Amino acid sequence: MTEILLSRPEPGIASLCINRPEVRNALNQSVRRQLAEHFSALGQDPDIRCIIVTGGDKVFAAGADLRDIADATAIEMHLRQVQRLWQAIAGCPKPVIAAVNGYAWGGGCELAMHADIIVAGENASFAQPEIKVGIMPGAGGTQRLTRAIGKFQAMKMLLTGLPISGREAFAAGLASEVVEDAKVQERALELARTIAAMPPLAAAQIKEVLLAGQDASLDAALMLERKAFHLLFASQDQKEGMRAFFEKRKPSYTGQ
Structure with missing residues (x-):
């Protein structure tokens, strides 16, 4: 099964969909690598003017795949150089829209925060629950979250691991828009179409x-x-x- 589905729904627009429904789109090293490769290529493609990243209409990404890291040592984690894969997304010169339905937890929340615009469903769920398994965010969760919603809201999310809904995320400044769950993908495409028509x-x-x-x-x-x-x-x-x-x-x- 292809873990990342690339489509071009309209001229100038690329869509990347995480496709691991059996594990709620959990992010393993393979998915991160494929995302990095796609973002690097699309960032250099003159025909692409906007990129949508999504997990589909059920779940965005429910965090890191713990089976991929549970037994890793500190040196093994260091040698993975995962930050280079995330940098390919952060450094993408094209506007990026995250279309978030369902869980955007842990690495999923961090992935959404790498986007420039976040369209969230009303019942989307954003969380940084890493503390519950003895670790902390490692892909910008402490830094991007604080810049998005401020120290006090970020501390609450990071220290409790508790999720917030799409509406709460919008009110806190973590989402650009909140829409009905069934309209998230449509609205993301609508925004991408508007951006793709710009210079x-x-x-x-x-x-x-x-x-x-x-x-x-x-x-x-x-x-x-x-x-x-x-x-x-x-x-x-x-x-x-x-x-x-x-x-x-x-x-x-x-x-x-």
């Missing part, structure tokens, strides 16, 4: 500057923003977009 150079610069600016001083971040803003005036898409605005027509962006 890809501008989208890439927005993503790069926003992420880089989060850990910079305000002055440094504003400088990065100005430089990227000026750079986009060298693109054909900028000329096309503004001409289309004046001519009252739909623009056609080529990524040039």
